[in-house]
Every structure is written in structure tokens, then in C-alpha cells.
Amino acid sequence: MTEHLHLAVALDGAGxxxxxxxxxxxxxxxxxxxxYWVDLVQEAERGLLDLVTIEDALRLQSEDPFVPDExxxxxxxxxxxxxxxxxxxxxxxxxxxVPTAVVTHTEPFHLSKAIATLDYAATGRAxxxxxxxxxxxxxxxxxxxxxxxxxxxxxxxxxxxxxxxRVTEAFDEAADYVEVLRRLWDSWEDDAEIRxxxxxxxxxxxKLHYIDFEGRHFSVKGPSITPRPPQGQPVVAALGxxxxxxxxxxxxxxxxxxxxxxxxxxxxxxxxxxxxxxxxGRAEETVHVFGDLLVVLDDxxxxxxxxxxxxxxxxxxxxxxxxEIFVGTPAGLADLxxxxxxxxxxxxxLRPAALPHDLVRITEGLVPELQRRGAFRTSxxxxxxxxxxxxSRPANRYATTAQSA
Amino acid sequence: xxSKPLKQVHLAAHFPGVNNTTVWSDPASGSHIEFESFKRFxxxxxRGRFDFLFLAEGLRLREQGGQIYxxxxxxxxxxxxxxxxxxxxxxxxxxxxxxNSTFNEPYEVARQFASLDHLSEGRAAWNVVTxxxxxxxxxxxxxxxxxxxxxxxxxxxxxxxAFELWDSWGPExxxxxxxxxxxxxxxxxxxxxxxxxHFDIEGRFNVPRSPQGRxxxxxxxxxxxxxxxxxxxxxxxFSRYSQYDExxxxxxxxxxxxxxxxxxxxxxxxxxxxxxxxGDTDEEAAEAARxxxxxxxxxATAIKFLEQLWNTDLSTHDPDGPLPSFDPVESDVDGxxxxxxxxxRQHRDRLDAAAKWRAKAEAEGLTTRELIVxxxxxxxxxxxxxxxxxxINRFVQDDxxxxxxxxxxxxxxxxxxxxxxxxxxxxxxxxxRTEYDxxxxxxxxxxxxxxxxxxxxxSA
Numbered sequence: 001m002t003e004h005l006h007l008a009v010a011l012d013g014a015g016x017x018x019x020x021x022x023x024x025x026x027x028x029x030x031x032x033x034x035x036y037w038v039d040l041v042q043e044a045e046r047g048l049l050d051l052v053t054i055e056d057a058l059r060l061q062s063e064d065p066f067v068p069d070e071x072x073x074x075x076x077x078x079x080x081x082x083x084x085x086x087x088x089x090x091x092x093x094x095x096x097x098v099p100t101a102v103v104t105h106t107e108p109f110h111l112s113k114a115i116a117t118l119d120y121a122a123t124g125r126a127x128x129x130x131x132x133x134x135x136x137x138x139x140x141x142x143x144x145x146x147x148x149x150x151x152x153x154x155x156x157x158x159x160x161x162x163x164x165x166r167v168t169e170a171f172d173e174a175a176d177y178v179e180v181l182r183r184l185w186d187s188w189e190d191d192a193e194i195r196x197x198x199x200x201x202x203x204x205x206x207k208l209h210y211i212d213f214e215g216r217h218f219s220v221k222g223p224s225i226t227p228r229p230p231q232g233q234p235v236v237a238a239l240g241x242x243x244x245x246x247x248x249x250x251x252x253x254x255x256x257x258x259x260x261x262x263x264x265x266x267x268x269x270x271x272x273x274x275x276x277x278x279x280x281g282r283a284e285e286t287v288h289v290f291g292d293l294l295v296v297l298d299d300x301x302x303x304x305x306x307x308x309x310x311x312x313x314x315x316x317x318x319x320x321x322x323x324e325i326f327v328g329t330p331a332g333l334a335d336l337x338x339x340x341x342x343x344x345x346x347x348x349x350l351r352p353a354a355l356p357h358d359l360v361r362i363t364e365g366l367v368p369e370l371q372r373r374g375a376f377r378t379s380x381x382x383x384x385x386x387x388x389x390x391x392s393r394p395a396n397r398y399a400t401t402a403q404s405a
Numbered sequence: 406x407x408s409k410p411l412k413q414v415h416l417a418a419h420f421p422g423v424n425n426t427t428v429w430s431d432p433a434s435g436s437h438i439e440f441e442s443f444k445r446f447x448x449x450x451x452r453g454r455f456d457f458l459f460l461a462e463g464l465r466l467r468e469q470g471g472q473i474y475x476x477x478x479x480x481x482x483x484x485x486x487x488x489x490x491x492x493x494x495x496x497x498x499x500x501x502x503x504x505n506s507t508f509n510e511p512y513e514v515a516r517q518f519a520s521l522d523h524l525s526e527g528r529a530a531w532n533v534v535t536x537x538x539x540x541x542x543x544x545x546x547x548x549x550x551x552x553x554x555x556x557x558x559x560x561x562x563x564x565x566x567a568f569e570l571w572d573s574w575g576p577e578x579x580x581x582x583x584x585x586x587x588x589x590x591x592x593x594x595x596x597x598x599x600x601x602x603h604f605d606i607e608g609r610f611n612v613p614r615s616p617q618g619r620x621x622x623x624x625x626x627x628x629x630x631x632x633x634x635x636x637x638x639x640x641x642x643f644s645r646y647s648q649y650d651e652x653x654x655x656x657x658x659x660x661x662x663x664x665x666x667x668x669x670x671x672x673x674x675x676x677x678x679x680x681x682x683x684g685d686t687d688e689e690a691a692e693a694a695r696x697x698x699x700x701x702x703x704x705a706t707a708i709k710f711l712e713q714l715w716n717t718d719l720s721t722h723d724p725d726g727p728l729p730s731f732d733p734v735e736s737d738v739d740g741x742x743x744x745x746x747x748x749x750r751q752h753r754d755r756l757d758a759a760a761k762w763r764a765k766a767e768a769e770g771l772t773t774r775e776l777i778v779x780x781x782x783x784x785x786x787x788x789x790x791x792x793x794x795x796x797i798n799r800f801v802q803d804d805x806x807x808x809x810x811x812x813x814x815x816x817x818x819x820x821x822x823x824x825x826x827x828x829x830x831x832x833x834x835x836x837x838r839t840e841y842d843x844x845x846x847x848x849x850x851x852x853x854x855x856x857x858x859x860x861x862x863x864s865a
Contacts (some may be wrong), residue, residue, distance in 0.1 A: 031581075083517065086487075143605040225481055
């Protein structure tokens with residue numbers, strides 16, 4: 001029997017092609033309106049997808065992800081991703097909601113309660129994708145640390161020890177940050193609220209816990225002001241392209257997004273993550289590894305290629321991406337997904353080139369195709385994100401009673 | 406008779422909070438954390454055509470005697486997240502969040518409020534509070550302590566900086582014109598720079614201008630500095646002066662400060678917090694109010710309040726006996742028995758306060774618990790629906806307030822009796838809307854829109 005694969009869609013602006021906003025069915029004037037996001041996520045839910053991610057950054061978008069620009073011909077401006085997810089939560093019922101959150105400049109205490117609250121509003125469907133920021137212009141928005149500007153992605157020299165030091169430090173801080181998120185989510189035991197009329201106590205305060213985290217970048221006392229969320233631990237995700245972020249995925253995440261360019265590449269990346277996972281003592285835990293793909297989908301290969309050419313011409317440059325770009329039919333994409341799945345990926349995060357076009361090709365084309373092949377769910381079997389991903393509700397690290405037997 | 410037009414009564418609903426006025430032991434009391442409770446409460450407020458919902462905040466669980474305080478409701482959601490989720494299940498209700506200016510950065514708070522305003526289509530409001538204690542700071546990167554004299558300076562600077570960020574985008578900066586290929590009207594949209602002792606930041610803000618331009622700004626401080634801060638920058642004050650005489654004095658004082666900032670008296674609303682108890686007769690309501698007060702002040706709670714003033718362990722004191730015969734224990738902030746409570750509720754002069762409590766208890770023959778019931782706040786409005794509606798209307802017409810932020814004692818259904826019984830009378834009196842007519846919270850509050858000051862509505 002074919003193992004079901006997991007599917008996520010990455011939502012960002014009008015789509016991942018820089019000219020997507022000019023398509024006939026695009027809604028560029030609605031990118032800041034709630035109905036735009038509700039429509040997209042409800043469409044993804046109609047396709048029974050595991051989750052959507054929502055991109056974010058504490059800076060304006062730029063053509064090169066590492067260098068700011070002053071372009072006026074691209075989508076610029078965005079909303080806080082956690083709040084988009086919160087707005088969508090009450091009007092969806094099954095799909096996982098995984099906003100991106102920058103961890104470099106923000107407070108883990110605030111993000112922990114925000115994601116816990118999202119989990120309450122979505123009744124068990126919240127996650128968070130943690131993202132590191134290394135950009136000097138983003139740091140200047142906060143004024144608390146100085147960073148030298150990075151050169152363009154295309155020129156990054158990974159043998160440069162200074163670059164490696166900077167990146168390692170940023171990801172170590174992210175690992176500390178996730179540790180604080182997780183401890184805060186566990187800082188209330190599930191049965192801490194007792195409402196004991198006899199003693200007048202609302203909580204049993206021995207079931208609330210200081211987390212006493214002391215790290216190099218911050219210390220956090222706890223407990224959270226928000227009780228343990230419905231899933232216990234909302235899903236933590238991270239995107240990685242190299243060993244340093246793979247280590248973050250292996251040590252701290254439930255779900256990694258990676259960018260292989262072939263089945264062999266996928267096997268290699270999964271192997272690295274599994275090795276790092278074992279080194280972190282997490283060999284027995286489920287850590288999903290999803291391949292990211294930027295997708296241009298139409299009913300025929302010719303139509304898909306023609307549309308991509310048209311988009312590229314509009315953009316004035318050929319589409320580039322950190323992820324592999326797939327141009328073709330849903331059936332062709334299904335072939336690729338199954339081939340790379342055999343290399344060890346457990347699912348995919350698809351980045352639609354244009355919205356809503358490529359999202360609808362996923363929900364109405366790819367999903368039925370995978371269902372015919374027995375490779376994707378035909379209905380939601382659970383109503384939590386952890387449930388969709390086959391993750392059980394974890395025991396609370398601070399609970400003393402539950403595990404003694 | 407003069408033909409002075411009637412002022413409209415503004416009404417808001419405070420989600421029952423983390424303090425002893427919230428009665429969690431009542432069989433009707435539901436969850437304080439499930440989203441369903443917030444949704445139910447917000448929809449009741451909207452059914453009553455309220456202006457907005459109000460959420461308080463506390464960033465560290467309160468402690469007393471080194472233990473997490475366990476007698477009141479404990480636990481609350483993240484303010485931005487729950488308000489934005491509520492935008493999905495309401496259409497008109499304003500969404501007011503209390504957000505601290507000490508344990509946040511302007512760029513992040515400005516983008517969260519701008520996002521809330523977009524995602525609610527113009528219903529965001531910010532109650533700006535400051536705190537400065539190292540106790541709360543232990544939960545944050547930046548740590549805590551801010552000297553008291555710098556609180557308002559930082560708050561004012563924080564707010565000024567947030568204004569700069571919101572104003573860095575003009576209403577016409579997003580063109581999104583498919584034909585011409587122009588997405589932005591200006592290559593410098595969002596550019597800002599703020600450099601002073603509190604914030605040294607620059608770059609580009611990444612949320613285009615929101616429907617209200619900027620959220621409605623609330624301020625809660627009562628000190629001299631707090632009043633000036635509100636007169637200079639706020640759209641509304643969340644005050645605690647709900648009684649007639651004190652309310653009129655406060656109202657007159659704060660409204661009188663507006664002129665020197667070039668503002669008129671209707672540019673700042675005064676909205677005290679107020680509790681209420683309804684009954685079929687005024688006597689029945691008074692009896693119910695007394696019972697609720699004793700629910701709110703259990704014997705254990707009475708002792709905890711006593712400890713907050715005496716600043717020492719009184720766990721063996723008899724709540725049904727007289728006040729302690731010895732004097733309170735003085736201490737610095739770090740040595741206080743109670744940590745994490747709002748500053749206004751901490752006692753300033755313990756000896757003086759204790760003397761007043763003793764005098765009152767002796768004069769009226771009150772036990773410790775009865776005394777605490779008397780001194781920790783009666784309900785503002787007690788009576789029949791008719792009595793309460795007429796009282797509220799009189800207070801508003803007499804400039805005690807511009808309206809009230811109602812704090813029910815039961816979650817989430819506590820607002821319903823007011824909505825069902827008092828609101829219709831206020832509507833009949835012609836002082837409360839029967840349908841929403843504005844498209845944003847600013848419209849509903851009669852406040853000017855920063856982008857179209859000429860279109861300012863006057864509360865009629």
C-alpha cells in the first residue's frame with residue numbers, strides 16, 4: 001500500500017512569481033483584506049491539505065531576499081502572518097495554520113502565547129514556522145543590534161568563517177527560542193484549572209511551572225500567561241538549505257521544509273537531517289521533512305510553459321527560486337512527488353506561482369490525481385494539525401503524575 | 406428649557422478579567438480561555454450595538470507570598486491574536502487591546518495594530534499602558550526595570566514612534582495597477598527614522614496604511630503625567646471614576662487640558678469602567694449586589710487583600726474578626742508580598758491607609774471581610790433596568806463621562822441581561838444607536854479620521 005504523503009501550500013502575497021499580481025484572476029488590491037486570505041485558505045481546505053503556511057518578515061519585500069530595493073513594480077507590504085492565521089481560524093475547521101514568525105528580533109514570551117491562542121482559536125490546528133533574520137536593514141528596524149549587510153544570496157561564500165559564525169549564532173539563538181516556546185506551552189499542566197469552591201482556588205498552583213530558561217541571548221522566567229494549548233505542543237516548523245539550519249530542524253522542529261533539486265538530493269538532505277536528529281537524541285521522534293517546490297500548473301505541459309514564459313516576460317526576468325521550479329501538469333507533478341517521496345521525503349510544501357490559479361490546480365487537479373493513486377487522504381481523519389501529521393498529543397514535560405506508571 | 410442636543414451614550418464591554426470581581430464559582434461561569442467564550446461575549450456586545458470590546462493585559466502571573474496567586478481567574482489569551490480572531494465572528498464591534506509599551510518594540514506593535522485594523526476592516530484600538538517592574542521584565546529579553554519618572558516619557562516616545570510608522574504610508578501609496586504594472590505609488594513608501602534616547606531605529610515600515618489610518622488610542626493613567634499624555638495624544642481615556650462627583654471632577658480636569666494641545670473637548674472621550682447588577686426592583690438588585698460582593702470577596706480573598714496592605718503573612722488571621730492590631734510592614738518594591746498587580750492598586754501610604762480602614766471598621770462595626778467588601782469597590786450601577794438606564798444617561802448628559810466600559814462579573818453570559826434589558830431603554834431614550842451607522846470604530850465613536858479630518862463626525 002502506498003504511504004500517504006502530506007501536502008502543504010505556502011501562501012505569500014499574490015503568489016511566488018513576481019509578476020503573479022498582474023494576472024487576470026489576481027486580486028492585488030485585496031492582499032490586505034481579510035476576505036482574500038479566507039478565500040485562499042478555504043480553497044486549500046477544500047483540497048484536504050494538511051496545512052497552509054503564511055510568509056512573513058519584519059521588513060518590506062525585496063527581489064533579492066538578502067538585499068533591500070526600491071522597486072515599485074512588485075508586491076510590497078504585508079500583514080502580520082500570525083494575525084492572518086487568527087483571522088482565518090474561526091472560519092475554517094480542519095486545515096492546519098502555520099504562520100511564519102521571525103525569532104531574531106521578537107520576544108519568545110509573546111510568540112508563545114500568540115501561537116497558543118491561535119491554537120485555541122483554531123481548536124488544535126496551530127503551528128509556527130520559525131525564521132531567522134540576518135539582514136542589517138531588518139535589525140535597524142529594532143535598533144537593538146548592529147549587523148553588517150549581507151551580500152546577495154548568489155554571492156554568499158559558505159567557506160567564510162565569519163559568515164558561518166554569524167549564521168551559527170543566529171540559528172543557535174533560534175534553537176533557544178524554540179526551547180522557550182515549548183517550555184512555556186508546557187508551563188501549565190492540563191489539569192491546572194481546578195475551580196475548587198471549597199478552598200476558593202481557581203488553579204492548583206503546584207501545576208504551574210517556572211521555566212527558568214537562561215540562555216546566551218535571553219532568559220525567561222515563566223510560566224506563560226496562557227494555559228497549555230489544545231494540542232499541548234503546536235507544531236514547530238523551519239525551512240533549511242544547509243547543515244546549520246538542518247540542525248535546527250533536527251533538534252527543535254516537528255516539520256522541516258527543504259529544497260532538494262532531485263531525488264538523490266532529497267535522499268541526501270533527509271539523510272543529513274536524520275543523522276543530526278539521532279545526534280540530538282530524537283531518533284525515535286517523528287520529524288517530517290517536506291520538499292519545497294515552486295509550481296506552475298496547467299492542464300497541459302505546453303500551457304504551463306507558455307504561462308510561465310508570459311509571467312517571466314512580464315517580470316522582465318526569468319523566475320529564480322531557492323526551491324526547484326516545477327512547470328507542467330498535476331499528473332506530472334504527482335509523478336515527481338511520488339518519486340521523491342521514495343527518497344525519504346514525507347510530504348511537500350508547494351509554493352503556487354500565482355494565486356489563485358496554481359492553488360486551484362493543486363486542489364482540483366493534483367489532489368484528485370494523488371487520491372486516484374491512493375497517495376492522499378480522501379477526507380480529514382482528524383481535526384488537529386498534529387493529528388494530520390500523525391503526531392500524538394505529547395506528555396507535559398513538567399507533569400510528575402502522568403508518567404510514573 | 407434649553408435645546409441642548411442629547412449626547413449619545415458610548416458603551417463598551419470589558420471581558421471579565423483576572424481579578425476578584427470575576428466570579429468563577431457561579432454555575433453560569435464558563436471558560437476564560439476557550440475561544441467560544443470570547444466569541445459569545447463579543448457577539449452579545451454587538452447585539453447590544455456596543456462600540457467596542459475591551460481586553461486587559463498582564464504579562465506575568467500575579468504572586469503573593471512567593472506563590473502564584475490562585476484565588477482569582479488565572480490565564481488569558483494573547484491580546485492581538487484573540488482580537489483578530491474575533492474580527493471573523495463580528496462585523497462592527499471595535500476591538501480594543503491593552504498593550505504594554507515597555508515590553509514591546511514600536512516596529513512590531515505598530516505592524517500588529519495595523520494588521521488588526523486591516524483584518525477587522527477598521528476596528529482596531531490600542532489601550533497604551535506602561536509598566537516598569539523588574540518582576541514582569543523577567544519574562545522578556547529586554548528585562549524590566551524602568552525608573553518611574555521615565556515611564557510616561559518612554560510611553561509618549563513609543564506612541565510618537567508608532568504614529569511615525571503608521572504615517573510612513575499614505576492612503577494612495579498602494580496602486581496595485583495591473584495595466585501599468587505599478588504596484589507602489591512611491592519608491593520610498595514606508596520610509597521612517599526615529600532617533601532619540603529611547604529608540605534609535607530607521608528603515609521601511611512594511612504594513613501599508615490601514616482603514617482607520619491609525620488605531621483609536623486609549624490611555625488609562627490617572628497621574629498628572631498620565632492625564633497630560635492622554636490630553637496630548639489619546640482618543641479616549643479608560644478611567645475608574647464611575648461615581649458622579651469624582652467622575653465630574655476628573656472629566657472636567659482632563660477635558661480642560663485639551664485646549665493647550667489645540668484640541669477640542671470632543672476629541673477625547675472619557676469612558677470609565679463600571680460594574681452593574683440588575684434586579685426586578687431596586688431593593689432586589691441591592692440585595693443581589695451585596696451577595697455578589699461577598700462572592701467576590703471570599704474569606705480567603707479578604708485575607709489576601711489584607712496582606713496586600715499589611716504587606717506581611719496574615720494567613721492565620723480570622724477574616725470574621727477585627728483588623729490586625731499591629732501596623733503594616735513597610736518595604737521597597739522588590740520586598741512587597743504582592744507582585745504583578747496594576748500599580749494603581751498598590752498602596753502608597755500603608756500606615757495612613759490602615760488607619761482609615763481601622764477607623765471605618767470601628768465606626769461601622771465591620772469584620773475584616775466586611776471591611777474589605779466595603780473598601781474594594783462596590784458595583785457602579787445597581788437597580789432595575791429603568792433605574793440603570795436613567796442613571797447612565799444622566800451621568801453622560803451631566804458630563805460625568807461620555808459612556809461606560811461595562812465589566813460583567815460572569816463569563817461569558819454576564820453582559821446579556823444588560824443587552825436585553827437596559828439597552829432597549831437607552832435606545833428608547835434616543836441616546837444609544839439601534840443600528841451601526843459608521844464603517845469604522847472611529848466613525849462609531851465620533852472621532853476624526855486622520856486621513857480625512859474634514860469628515861469628522863460630531864456625536865449627535
